[in-house]
Amino acid sequence: MAGLRIRPIRTITTLRRAHHDQLTELLRSEAEHAEEHKDAQATASTKVSRPGGRAKVYSIRLSDDEVASLESAAIQAGVPASELARSWITEHLAEDGGATDLHAIAETLQTFSKRLAAL
Incomplete structure:
Protein backbone atom coordinates (compact mmCIF):
# COMPACT_ATOMS: atom_id res chain seq x y z
CA MET A 1 0.00 0.00 0.00
CA ALA A 2 2.14 2.75 -1.29
CA GLY A 3 1.52 6.16 0.21
CA LEU A 4 -0.46 4.83 3.19
CA ARG A 5 0.92 6.15 6.43
CA ILE A 6 -0.13 4.71 9.74
CA ARG A 7 0.16 7.03 12.70
CA PRO A 8 1.89 5.60 15.70
CA ILE A 9 -0.34 5.26 18.76
CA ARG A 10 1.89 7.57 20.78
CA THR A 11 1.17 10.40 18.29
CA ILE A 12 -2.59 9.95 18.68
CA THR A 13 -2.21 9.86 22.45
CA THR A 14 -0.12 13.02 22.33
CA LEU A 15 -2.82 14.77 20.27
CA ARG A 16 -5.52 13.69 22.70
CA ARG A 17 -3.47 14.97 25.62
CA ALA A 18 -2.97 18.31 23.85
CA HIS A 19 -6.72 18.64 23.24
CA HIS A 20 -7.42 17.62 26.83
CA ASP A 21 -4.97 20.25 28.08
CA GLN A 22 -6.55 22.92 25.86
CA LEU A 23 -10.03 22.00 27.06
CA THR A 24 -8.92 21.99 30.68
CA GLU A 25 -7.39 25.46 30.26
CA LEU A 26 -10.52 26.79 28.53
CA LEU A 27 -12.78 25.47 31.31
CA ARG A 28 -10.50 26.92 33.99
CA SER A 29 -10.48 30.29 32.23
CA GLU A 30 -14.28 30.32 31.81
CA ALA A 31 -14.84 29.34 35.45
CA GLU A 32 -12.49 32.09 36.60
CA HIS A 33 -14.27 34.65 34.41
CA ALA A 34 -17.69 33.52 35.68
CA GLU A 35 -16.57 33.86 39.30
CA GLU A 36 -15.13 37.33 38.68
CA HIS A 37 -18.34 38.51 36.99
CA LYS A 38 -21.00 36.59 38.92
CA ASP A 39 -22.86 39.81 39.80
CA ALA A 40 -22.85 41.19 36.26
CA GLN A 41 -26.20 42.36 34.88
CA ALA A 42 -27.86 40.20 32.25
CA THR A 43 -27.96 41.72 28.79
CA ALA A 44 -30.96 41.84 26.46
CA SER A 45 -29.54 38.85 24.55
CA THR A 46 -29.18 36.74 27.70
CA LYS A 47 -31.46 33.71 27.72
CA VAL A 48 -32.71 32.64 31.12
CA SER A 49 -33.42 28.99 31.81
CA ARG A 50 -34.77 27.32 34.88
CA PRO A 51 -33.03 23.97 35.27
CA GLY A 52 -34.68 21.98 38.00
CA GLY A 53 -37.69 24.30 37.92
CA ARG A 54 -41.08 23.39 36.55
CA ALA A 55 -40.85 20.01 34.90
CA LYS A 56 -44.20 19.56 33.14
CA VAL A 57 -45.09 21.14 29.82
CA TYR A 58 -48.69 21.57 28.70
CA SER A 59 -49.66 22.21 25.14
CA ILE A 60 -52.82 24.26 24.67
CA ARG A 61 -54.60 25.18 21.48
CA LEU A 62 -55.27 28.85 20.89
CA SER A 63 -56.75 30.57 17.86
Missing part, protein backbone atom coordinates in the same frame (compact mmCIF):
# COMPACT_ATOMS: atom_id res chain seq x y z
CA ASP A 64 -54.58 32.95 15.88
CA ASP A 65 -56.45 35.87 17.46
CA GLU A 66 -55.85 34.49 20.96
CA VAL A 67 -52.15 34.02 20.26
CA ALA A 68 -51.93 37.57 18.90
CA SER A 69 -53.72 38.90 21.99
CA LEU A 70 -51.44 36.95 24.31
CA GLU A 71 -48.32 38.18 22.53
CA SER A 72 -49.59 41.77 22.56
CA ALA A 73 -50.38 41.59 26.29
CA ALA A 74 -46.97 40.06 26.94
CA ILE A 75 -45.22 42.85 25.05
CA GLN A 76 -47.15 45.44 27.07
CA ALA A 77 -46.22 43.63 30.29
CA GLY A 78 -42.59 43.32 29.18
CA VAL A 79 -42.49 39.55 29.67
CA PRO A 80 -42.41 36.52 27.36
CA ALA A 81 -45.85 35.26 26.30
CA SER A 82 -45.28 31.88 27.95
CA GLU A 83 -44.46 33.57 31.25
CA LEU A 84 -47.61 35.68 31.09
CA ALA A 85 -49.79 32.65 30.30
CA ARG A 86 -48.18 30.66 33.11
CA SER A 87 -48.71 33.52 35.58
CA TRP A 88 -52.41 33.78 34.64
CA ILE A 89 -52.90 30.06 35.17
CA THR A 90 -50.96 29.91 38.44
CA GLU A 91 -52.77 33.01 39.77
CA HIS A 92 -56.12 31.41 39.06
CA LEU A 93 -55.06 28.12 40.64
CA ALA A 94 -53.82 29.99 43.72
CA GLU A 95 -57.18 31.77 44.01
CA ASP A 96 -58.88 28.36 44.04
CA GLY A 97 -56.57 27.10 46.77
CA GLY A 98 -54.45 25.02 44.41
CA ALA A 99 -57.32 23.11 42.83
CA THR A 100 -56.17 19.80 41.48
CA ASP A 101 -59.26 18.14 40.06
CA LEU A 102 -59.61 17.98 36.30
CA HIS A 103 -62.79 20.08 36.18
CA ALA A 104 -61.10 22.95 38.01
CA ILE A 105 -58.09 22.78 35.71
CA ALA A 106 -60.38 22.73 32.64
CA GLU A 107 -62.23 25.77 33.99
CA THR A 108 -58.91 27.53 34.54
CA LEU A 109 -57.89 26.91 30.94
CA GLN A 110 -61.32 28.06 29.73
CA THR A 111 -61.01 31.24 31.80
CA PHE A 112 -57.54 31.77 30.36
CA SER A 113 -58.92 31.38 26.83
CA LYS A 114 -61.72 33.88 27.55
CA ARG A 115 -59.21 36.40 28.93
CA LEU A 116 -57.24 36.14 25.72
CA ALA A 117 -60.33 36.56 23.58
CA ALA A 118 -61.27 39.69 25.53
CA LEU A 119 -57.94 41.40 24.78
